[in-house]
Amino acid sequence: MRTYHSNEIGNVVVLGHSGSGKTSVIEAMAYRAGISNRIGNIKDGNTISDYSPEEIQKQSSVGLSVIPLEWNHCKINILDTPGSFDFVGEVEAALKVAESALIVVPATRGISVGTKQAMHQAQDKGKMIYISGLDYPNAEYKEKLEELKMTYGKAIAPIQVPIMEGNKMVGYVNVAKMEGRYFEGEQTHACPIPDNMWDEIMPIKDMIDEAVANTNDELLEKYINEEPFTKEEISWALRQGVMNHSLIPVLCGTNQIGIQIVLNSMVAFFSAAGDMVNSMVVKNIDTDEDDLIGFDESLAPSLFVFKTIADPFVGRISLLKVCTGHIYTGMSLYNVQKKEVEKIMKGKDLIEVDELCAGDIGALSKLTYTQTNDTLCTLDYRIVYEPIHFSHPYFGKSVIPVGKSNEEKITNAISKLLEEDQTLKFVNNPETKQQCLYGLGDIHIDTVVTKLKTRFKIDVKLDNIIIPYRETIRGSVTHRYKYKKQSGGHGQYGDVEITFEPSHDYEKPYIFEEKVFGGAVPKAYFPAVEKGLIEATKTGVLANYPVLGLKATLIDGSYHSVDSSEIAFKTATIMCFKEALPKAKPTLLEPFVTLHVYIAEQYTGDIMSHFNKKRARVMGSDILEDGMIKITAEAPQAEVMNYAVDLRSMTQGQGFFDMEFLGYEFAPDLVQKQVIEARK
Ligand SMILES: Nc1nc2c(ncn2[C@@H]2O[C@H](COP(=O)(O)OP(=O)(O)OP(=O)(O)O)[C@@H](O)[C@H]2O)c(=O)[nH]1
Numbered sequence: 240m241r242t243y244h245s246n247e248i249g250n251v252v253v254l255g256h257s258g259s260g261k262t263s264v265i266e267a268m269a270y271r272a273g274i275s276n277r278i279g280n281i282k283d284g285n286t287i288s289d290y291s292p293e294e295i296q297k298q299s300s301v302g303l304s305v306i307p308l309e310w311n312h313c314k315i316n317i318l319d320t321p322g323s324f325d326f327v328g329e330v331e332a333a334l335k336v337a338e339s340a341l342i343v344v345p346a347t348r349g350i351s352v353g354t355k356q357a358m359h360q361a362q363d364k365g366k367m368i369y370i371s372g373l374d375y376p377n378a379e380y381k382e383k384l385e386e387l388k389m390t391y392g393k394a395i396a397p398i399q400v401p402i403m404e405g406n407k408m409v410g411y412v413n414v415a416k417m418e419g420r421y422f423e424g425e426q427t428h429a430c431p432i433p434d435n436m437w438d439e440i441m442p443i444k445d446m447i448d449e450a451v452a453n454t455n456d457e458l459l460e461k462y463i464n465e466e467p468f469t470k471e472e473i474s475w476a477l478r479q480g481v482m483n484h485s486l487i488p489v490l491c492g493t494n495q496i497g498i499q500i501v502l503n504s505m506v507a508f509f510s511a512a513g514d515m516v517n518s519m520v521v522k523n524i525d526t527d528e529d530d531l532i533g534f535d536e537s538l539a540p541s542l543f544v545f546k547t548i549a550d551p552f553v554g555r556i557s558l559l560k561v562c563t564g565h566i567y568t569g570m571s572l573y574n575v576q577k578k579e580v581e582k583i584m585k586g587k588d589l590i591e592v593d594e595l596c597a598g599d600i601g602a603l604s605k606l607t608y609t610q611t612n613d614t615l616c617t618l619d620y621r622i623v624y625e626p627i628h629f630s631h632p633y634f635g636k637s638v639i640p641v642g643k644s645n646e647e648k649i650t651n652a653i654s655k656l657l658e659e660d661q662t663l664k665f666v667n668n669p670e671t672k673q674q675c676l677y678g679l680g681d682i683h684i685d686t687v688v689t690k691l692k693t694r695f696k697i698d699v700k701l702d703n704i705i706i707p708y709r710e711t712i713r714g715s716v717t718h719r720y721k722y723k724k725q726s727g728g729h730g731q732y733g734d735v736e737i738t739f740e741p742s743h744d745y746e747k748p749y750i751f752e753e754k755v756f757g758g759a760v761p762k763a764y765f766p767a768v769e770k771g772l773i774e775a776t777k778t779g780v781l782a783n784y785p786v787l788g789l790k791a792t793l794i795d796g797s798y799h800s801v802d803s804s805e806i807a808f809k810t811a812t813i814m815c816f817k818e819a820l821p822k823a824k825p826t827l828l829e830p831f832v833t834l835h836v837y838i839a840e841q842y843t844g845d846i847m848s849h850f851n852k853k854r855a856r857v858m859g860s861d862i863l864e865d866g867m868i869k870i871t872a873e874a875p876q877a878e879v880m881n882y883a884v885d886l887r888s889m890t891q892g893q894g895f896f897d898m899e900f901l902g903y904e905f906a907p908d909l910v911q912k913q914v915i916e917a918r919k
């Protein structure tokens with residue numbers, strides 16, 4: 240592959256519902272562009288894009304992949320993404336480096352949740368829609384097109400209309416050029432527009448002409464004077480429309496045919512990386528100001544790492560987009576975040592080119608310090624690119640390694656997977672002794688389990704995360720306990736009278752005071768009493784959860800000049816606690832979290848009534864600048880453990896949220912009963 244310049248490079252993210260046919264259409268593009276000499280398919284697990292064992296097993300994409308194609312003297316880096324919401328982190332990374340988006344809509348299903356999500360994700364990019372699967376017997380091209388028009392209005396521009404014979408697509412009319420083409424094997428040849436299609440074609444042609452007329456005064460005058468536009472004028476105008484987001488060309492075909500026009504249209508209508516529309520703001524570290532820069536080859540070199548792959552054989556592979564200048568093997572660049580210098584080396588089987596220009600995407604191996612979201616640049620022009628804001632993981636499961644050898648290997652393996660995937664989190668909880676893995680949903684976590692098995696040969700089981708309940712008291716009680724042992728020689732003697740009452744401070748296990756009169760318990764033994772409290776509050780009397788919010792006042796006691804000891808007073812305190820607390824209205828505390836949920840207005844009702852069912856309190860709702868609604872609620876943690884999945888199904892995948900620990904509150908009787916029962 241030759242070196243391409245920024246005005247010859249385009250980066251296109253392919254988006255759409257899971258199973259809409261993204262990977263398949265990309266496979267066909269790669270074949271047409273001569274990258275491969277056969278079209279692989281999902282069922283045989285031999286596509287260029289879905290190559291990992293997990294993807295072959297699931298017959299579905301799991302990670303993003305980059306497929307560079309050469310077409311019409313340009314380089315198009317196609318970014319294939321998984322449609323499943325659980326892998327949205329991969330989409331977020333791909334969106335960061337793509338200037339344009341191709342959205343795949345299946346002719347059998349039409350506008351699904353995934354389509355809406357894709358249109359939303361690509362709202363600030365030039366877009367094209369590909370209606371795929373026209374070979375299915377139940378394909379409904381016209382209905383899907385109508386649906387698109389209803390949903391997205393005038394922007395929808397079906398520049399290609401299929402010529403159907405029964406259920407079979409045998410060719411198409413290119414409405415921009417007003418010419419028909421028939422399929423003949425892998426080739427197409429020109430044909431007249433079929434007579435029965437003029438009624439369908441003319442309104443579309445009128446719509447395109449209108450759009451062309453609206454792009455500038457010169458063309459408007461031509462339109463008013465009823466002069467026909469040239470093909471070049473139409474193409475230029477469509478490109479302007481796509482770049483300013485006022486037009487979304489719609490193409491159609493299958494995973495075998497109709498591919499060439501997609502490739503032609505991407506080159507014709509999508510912006511090149513080097514175009515001014517793709518400028519962005521970066522932070523200049525030396526001046527502490529924001530610089531507006533484009534993908535400009537004349538500037539000092541810089542690059543942004545948008546994805547890391549931990550390959551068990553090759554090691555770390557960093558996927559990057561060159562933002563400015565040129566990068567070439569042998570040069571050194573400075574990692575701004577890590578404050579380290581990295582040498583750019585030619586990776587085995589990875590970089591096939593010696594040089595990459597601004598706007599291009601490539602892969603580097605053997606970077607020592609660099610991770611996803613890092614910027615590499617020169618010391619003369621130190622800048623930082625805005626990081627990818629990945630979705631936060633709130634869906635958790637406890638991971639239990641099967642067998643001793645897996646226990647030892649798991650930390651290392653998971654740390655590699657964490658490096659690859661910024662939407663995963665791994666937390667060791669010493670209290671519950673659980674190793675907790677957090678992700679974006681159940682499929683996400685299950686895929687990690689598969690990766691552990693296939694890549695690292697580690698078997699694990701999953702379990703629910705234990706909710707960290709606490710215990711406290713609501714009443715007060717004064718209790719005396721005398722610990723006395725006489726077993727020959729030295730005895731044990733500790734005697735304490737303690738008042739236990741609520742401290743109302745649920746951030747601390749206890750507050751200790753003493754009001755001992757006349758040295759009934761010598762001062763020297765107060766620390767021993769406190770040690771007893773530290774020990775005792777670790778395990779409550781209801782369900783063995785740690786205790787919070789206790790006030791313990793030592794009011795009386797006695798001692799023995801020979802037999803009293805620190806250990807004796809500590810033991811007396813622990814025993815006193817155990818006997819007293821059941822009489823002080825012990826109560827379970829449950830953890831509460833604050834949720835901020837961001838949704839489109841139409842989902843407000845569903846979100847509110849769902850919160851109601853989950854014992855949550857809605858604290859307020861705000862309308863944000865972009866029209867989104869932000870709802871703040873406080874809810875018991877146990878009720879919102881699956882909120883990632885619940886919110887997705889309520890908002891068709893368009894809502895997002897964050898969650899943080901709020902504090903502890905008294906659990907209602909029913910919850911208390913259930914929790915105590917479960918701990919027996
Ligand atoms: N007949 C027919 N089958 C298709 C077409 N496009 C895709 N398929 C099949 O539909 C299934 C799903 O296609 P994929 O390409 O994996 O879909 P995807 O959008 O990449 O799915 P995810 O990676 O899960 O998001 C596969 O079995 C394909 O062979 C098409 O145009 N015609």
Ligand SMILES: [Mg+2]
Pocket residue numbers: 261262263289299300319320321322
């Ligand atoms: Mg796929």
